[in-house]
Amino acid sequence: MPGWMGKILRVDLTKGICVDEVLDKKIAKDYIGGRGLGIYLLGKEGRPKQNAFSPENPMIMATGPLTGTGAPTGARYMVMTKSPLTGALTCSNSGGMFPTEFKRTGYDAIVFTGISERPVYLWIDQGKPILVSADHLWGKQTHETTDLLKSETHKNARVACIGPAGENLVLFASIMNDKHRAAGRSGVGAVMGSKNLKAVVVRGKGRIPLADSDGFKAFNKQTLDTFKKGIKDAPLGLTVNGTAGVVMTTQNFGVLPTKNWQQGTFDDWEKIDGEQLTKRFLKKNSACYGCPIGCGRITQVDDPDFSGKGEGPEYETVYAMGSNCMIDNLAAITKANYICNELGMDTITMGATLACAMELVDKGYLLESQVGRSLDWGDAEALVELTRMTGYREGFGDQLAQGSYRLADLYGHPELAPVSKKQEFPGYEPRGSQAMGLAYATSPIGGSHMRGDPAYFELFSVPESMDPHQWQGKAKVTKAFQDLSAIIDSAGLCIFFAVRNLAAKDLGVAPIGILEYLNTATGADYTIEQLMMAGERIINAERLFLIKAGFTRKDDSLPDRLTKTPAPTGPAKGCVCHLDNMLDEYYKVQGWTDDGIPEETLLNRLGLS
Amino acid sequence: MESQKRHCLTGLVYRKDSKLLQINIKLYGELKTYTPGDHTEFKMMIEPGACLEDILKAIAIPHDRFVTLINGRRWKKTDKFVQGDTLVFLPEISGG
Incomplete structure (x- = not known):
């Protein structure tokens, strides 16, 4: 079964046992792997209405058939579980070196169930899994945990672990791998913490078998040659300034979320842009396994108030902790980013929750005496201090640890939370980027840009441009991008390379390059129709889980701030997001009822009935 | 008009006798290397x-x-400028 390793590891943490299971060939082909395999397993075994912290909630880690094969950016794995932040499913994805090493141990996926009585970590040494006591690691930060685990297992082992935030059930705790990469969103780290699972440590030597090695290599060479030719005259912005370079784009479109999503422009944006990051803090680039882009930033801050070393920040962090909090101090943003990585927390939700708290204070709904300190717009010191307190649930940090929705609700103003399905948005303002609003509202995990990213066609002209202010005609393209992202996430690729280089250059974005890679890697003989149908199957399987969990059309929503209050500044001034119009169109394109439920004929076609 | 075009950024597409429009040009990122001098922003007739x-x-x-933007919005390539428009050139980039 080339491409795939053909095995799933089941870990029952209550009983403390590990069991191998064969990966069914048909399931592998129909759901590809990664996110697709994750929703197949979660749909079959998960209990949609159950609490995310219950022992029955499975936490699935899954690689894709292209992970570790040498396909460009084939370095990803996916964590799938029910989210404590949203109550919906979540799939949170990460790259680095851990996913490839994980797959080389011989497993495509690991399914964790139950709750361990004492803290443990899972150590898989070349195909042999064992649960080991983690009492001595509990309470430790992610970098120290990683170093200690490497020294007690193997120096070449790779580690994914939680920090104090995951242990303390911060609702947006992340799972950090290779120290700096994060399966960041929706509290996957808190689910891991609830299971008393501190880390997963892997070492593998197995080669990943390819069905047609020569064909794979030939296509790989052709793809990389074309890519390199393309960047010869103009280096990729992502390589030069990392994702933080996007600040300049979103500011110019007037979609850089600012002041807790009240406006889409930030006067001091040039102080937090990727160019500044490169000039002031960049030491060198870093790249995930097999990636020709290298958008990662190894950085160091010498400013005595905010000194530190690590990786990042990414664009999303810069928006959430920067413009959104009116903070123009890039050193402080970078420092807070390091703290999130070391404590194991999502930077988007952290920054967005803090901005929400700032507005609650600004409007007088929350008193500074309740916060325990001043909390004005632009307060860089508060950002750093409260980020740390959140990870440890100290003082007011205990309330921030619930995310913006619960915080705003606690003080009587849930409308101030910038969320869909209770998850905070990434940094693209839907009033000036209409399809982005549709993507946030219909993303199965709540506010996210990774489950179908309309910024490509609305802001970046990839593969071609569409007017970001128009809502008409956006549903069809958004669906196409969501299906494509399901395929990318399931194959084990990163969207940064795949959307531009492995999809057709029209708004249908057929995954033609991914097809070639998958077929030479797996020998599964996908047709383009079968592959695109797999994307649809995954999206609809996720939708069915949400419906069983009690989600309806009313949950495919945006705050009134974005749909009713016209943008006050910038190029999108006067615009609102026309979500309801787009939703009607979107459900039709999906083959869903007006309430957002997949029609029987569609489910039959996809084999989901 | 074709014959009178100048192939540089600062003096473009004009005849002496016509009533000229002034527009603002901004270049960002690595595109700044194509502007005259150190300016990233200048006016063009x-x-x-x-x-x-x-x-x-x-x-x-x-x-x-x-990516080009006019007044923060995307335009068709054939839409005409009016006095005071701002044309922005952004390097192609994506983010996460």
Whole structure:
């Protein structure tokens, strides 16, 4: 079964046992792997209405058939579980070196169930899994945990672990791998913490078998040659300034979320842009396994108030902790980013929750005496201090640890939370980027840009441009991008390379390059129709889980701030997001009822009935 | 008009006798290397009726890996400029 390793590891943490299971060939082909395999397993075994912290909630880690094969950016794995932040499913994805090493141990996926009585970590040494006591690691930060685990297992082992935030059930705790990469969103780290699972440590030597090695290599060479030719005259912005370079784009479109999503422009944006990051803090680039882009930033801050070393920040962090909090101090943003990585927390939700708290204070709904300190717009010191307190649930940090929705609700103003399905948005303002609003509202995990990213066609002209202010005609393209992202996430690729280089250059974005890679890697003989149908199957399987969990059309929503209050500044001034119009169109394109439920004929076609 | 185009960024598409329009040009990121001097922002005089396509044909940026915005919005290449419009060139980039 080339491409795939053909095995799933089941870990029952209550009983403390590990069991191998064969990966069914048909399931592998129909759901590809990664996110697709994750929703197949979660749909079959998960209990949609159950609490995310219950022992029955499975936490699935899954690689894709292209992970570790040498396909460009084939370095990803996916964590799938029910989210404590949203109550919906979540799939949170990460790259680095851990996913490839994980797959080389011989497993495509690991399914964790139950709750361990004492803290443990899972150590898989070349195909042999064992649960080991983690009492001595509990309470430790992610970098120290990683170093200690490497020294007690193997120096070449790779580690994914939680920090104090995951242990303390911060609702947006992340799972950090290779120290700096994060399966960041929706509290996957808190689910891991609830299971008393501190880390997963892997070492593998197995080669990943390819069905047609020569064909794979030939296509790989052709793809990389074309890519390199393309960047010869103009280096990729992502390589030069990392994702933080996007600040300049979103500011110019007037979609850089600012002041807790009240406006889409930030006067001091040039102080937090990727160019500044490169000039002031960049030491060198870093790249995930097999990636020709290298958008990662190894950085160091010498400013005595905010000194530190690590990786990042990414664009999303810069928006959430920067413009959104009116903070123009890039050193402080970078420092807070390091703290999130070391404590194991999502930077988007952290920054967005803090901005929400700032507005609650600004409007007088929350008193500074309740916060325990001043909390004005632009307060860089508060950002750093409260980020740390959140990870440890100290003082007011205990309330921030619930995310913006619960915080705003606690003080009587849930409308101030910038969320869909209770998850905070990434940094693209839907009033000036209409399809982005549709993507946030219909993303199965709540506010996210990774489950179908309309910024490509609305802001970046990839593969071609569409007017970001128009809502008409956006549903069809958004669906196409969501299906494509399901395929990318399931194959084990990163969207940064795949959307531009492995999809057709029209708004249908057929995954033609991914097809070639998958077929030479797996020998599964996908047709383009079968592959695109797999994307649809995954999206609809996720939708069915949400419906069983009690989600309806009313949950495919945006705050009134974005749909009713016209943008006050910038190029999108006067615009609102026309979500309801787009939703009607979107459900039709999906083959869903007006309430957002997949029609029987569609489910039959996809084999989901 | 064709014969009177100047192939540089600062003086573009105009005849002495026509009533010129002034537009603002901004370049960001690595595109800044194509501006005259150290300026990333400057004003340009253009002939009435000139459109984005005319400007793209005439400018000296030797590749097409940029996104153009007029007044923060995307325009068709054939839409005409009016006095005071701002044309922005952004390098193509994506983020997460």
